[in-house]
Amino acid sequence: MDSKNANRIGAAILVAVLAMAGSIGAGYLVVPSDIPAHALFVLPKPADGGQPGAAGPPGAESIAEAVTHADPKAGQALAARMCAMCHSFAKGGPAMIGPDLYGVAGSAVGDMPGYDFSPALAAHKAEHWTDDTLSAWLEAPARFAPGTRMAFPGVPEAGDRAAIIAFLHTLSDGGK
Ligand code: HEC
Numbered sequence: 001m002d003s004k005n006a007n008r009i010g011a012a013i014l015v016a017v018l019a020m021a022g023s024i025g026a027g028y029l030v031v032p033s034d035i036p037a038h039a040l041f042v043l044p045k046p047a048d049g050g051q052p053g054a055a056g057p058p059g060a061e062s063i064a065e066a067v068t069h070a071d072p073k074a075g076q077a078l079a080a081r082m083c084a085m086c087h088s089f090a091k092g093g094p095a096m097i098g099p100d101l102y103g104v105a106g107s108a109v110g111d112m113p114g115y116d117f118s119p120a121l122a123a124h125k126a127e128h129w130t131d132d133t134l135s136a137w138l139e140a141p142a143r144f145a146p147g148t149r150m151a152f153p154g155v156p157e158a159g160d161r162a163a164i165i166a167f168l169h170t171l172s173d174g175g176k
Helices: 003-030 064-069 073-082 131-139 160-170
Strands: none
Touching: 064 131, 064 160, 073 160, 131 160
16 A cells, blocks of 8 residues: 555545544534433323323323332332331331331321331321322322421332332231
C-alpha cells in the first residue's frame, strides 16, 4: 500500500469518526440524558378489550387479584431488602424495631404478641390485615395510621406491594 492510499484511508476514517462523534454529541443535545426512571403516567389498560375505563376505574385490578397473580418469591426478595432491618418473618421470631410478621396476614391489626404498638396503629385494632388494608398500610404507613412508629416511606408500586403481600400469605401454618 503506498503512502498516498494510506493517507486517503486515514482521512476517510478520520472523517467517519468525526461524523459519528458529531452525531452522538448532537443526539445528547437534542435528547435529555436524564430520562426519568419511571413513566410519568401510565395509560390505563382497556378492560376486556373495551374502551379504557369501560369496566370500572382505569387499571382496576383489585389488590386481592394482583396478590393471587404475584410471585411470593419476588415478594420475599423485596421484603428482605425493605423490611428485614426492622421485622423478622420467622415463626416465633423476635420483635425487632417492628413486630415479628409471621402470620400477620389475616390477623387483627396491632395484635402480634409481645409487641407494644403505637396508639396510632392500635386505633385500627378493630380491623384485620386483609390484602386491602395491608396494601393501604404498605403504600403509606403514615397515611394509614398517622403517628405510627413504622418509620418507612412506603412501597409505591402496587405490583411490589402485591408480591410482598403474597409473601406474607405464605408465612402461616395453613400456607395461605
Ligand atoms: C424502619 C423500620 C421498619 C421498616 C423498614 C418496616 N417496618 Fe413494619 N413496622 C415497624 C414498626 C415500628 C411497626 C409498629 C408500628 C406502630 O406500632 O405504630 C411496624 C408494623 C408493621 C405491621 C403491622 C403489624 C401488626 O401486627 O399489626 C406490618 C404488617 C408491617 N409493619 C409490615 C412491614 C413490611 C411488609 C415492611 C416492608 C415493606 C415493613 N413493615 C417495613 C417498623 C418497620
